[in-house]
Amino acid sequence: MIYLSKCKVFFTFDLSIINRTVMKTNYLLPHKYKTIGWILFILGIISGLFTVYSGYDYEPIRIKVFSIFNDAVFDKEADGFFKIIETGIASELSSIAIIIGGLVIGFTKEKVEDEFIYKLRKDSLVWAIIFNYVVLFFAIILIYDLAFFHVLVFNMFTPLLFFIIRFNFLKLKSNSHDE
Amino acid sequence: MTNNLKVERAILNMTQADLAKKIGVSRQSINAMEKNKYVPSTVLALKIAKLFKKPVESIFFLEESD
Numbered sequence: 001m002i003y004l005s006k007c008k009v010f011f012t013f014d015l016s017i018i019n020r021t022v023m024k025t026n027y028l029l030p031h032k033y034k035t036i037g038w039i040l041f042i043l044g045i046i047s048g049l050f051t052v053y054s055g056y057d058y059e060p061i062r063i064k065v066f067s068i069f070n071d072a073v074f075d076k077e078a079d080g081f082f083k084i085i086e087t088g089i090a091s092e093l094s095s096i097a098i099i100i101g102g103l104v105i106g107f108t109k110e111k112v113e114d115e116f117i118y119k120l121r122k123d124s125l126v127w128a129i130i131f132n133y134v135v136l137f138f139a140i141i142l143i144y145d146l147a148f149f150h151v152l153v154f155n156m157f158t159p160l161l162f163f164i165i166r167f168n169f170l171k172l173k174s175n176s177h178d179e
Numbered sequence: 180m181t182n183n184l185k186v187e188r189a190i191l192n193m194t195q196a197d198l199a200k201k202i203g204v205s206r207q208s209i210n211a212m213e214k215n216k217y218v219p220s221t222v223l224a225l226k227i228a229k230l231f232k233k234p235v236e237s238i239f240f241l242e243e244s245d
Binding site for chain 2: 110111112114115116117119171174175
């Protein structure tokens with residue numbers, strides 16, 4: 001009897017949404033932006049690594065910028081709040097490219113965006129945050145003085161990077177184990 | 180939770196891709212479910228049950244550990 005009543009509930013339960021494919025997520029960009037994301041991300045990483053390798057001295061573009069707070073090493077006149085200062089912007093451009101590119105890669109829809117891929121994305125984010133801070137923990141207790149500056153620089157981008165690597169790894173893994 | 184998706188699929192002679200297309204998910208999702216690596220949402224479970232014209236309980240089963 002219990003089973004029958006359950007069946008009744010089941011058959012009267014009309015699922016009008018049966019052919020609606022995609023998960024309803026309001027923060028994901030359309031799939032077509034993914035390529036642009038990858039291009040920005042890779043260009044950003046290459047130019048960023050070049051900037052780091054040059055010891056932050058390579059500055060091909062110098063422009064006047066608005067700074068809300070400046071604490072210069074040499075030019076004391078430029079110190080203070082809300083000043084227009086002149087500076088090189090190579091590292092800034094690289095950082096922006098990595099951040100925007102990385103966010104676009106991580107938060108554009110997949111070809112078939114369903115609840116499983118949504119779960120993979122969420123799991124990758126959790127994994128990336130934990131992994132990032134475990135790495136940072138060891139960097140703090142093992143890297144000192146000026147060398148730690150590099151850790152600070154890389155750590156600006158590693159959460160995104162670990163997230164993207166993990167997410168794509170999980171996608172590949174779920175793709176490879178076929179029937 | 181476990182399921183007999185594979186059996187139900189075989190009865191209707193459907194591939195993972197066929198089933199995925201019919202209910203509007205990726206083939207990977209079906210594969211992950213059949214391998215018990217992914218527990219579908221209630222909506223997805225109901226969609227699958229509707230497609231196979233069977234009650235949800237005859238496709239998805241609780242396990243000891245659930």
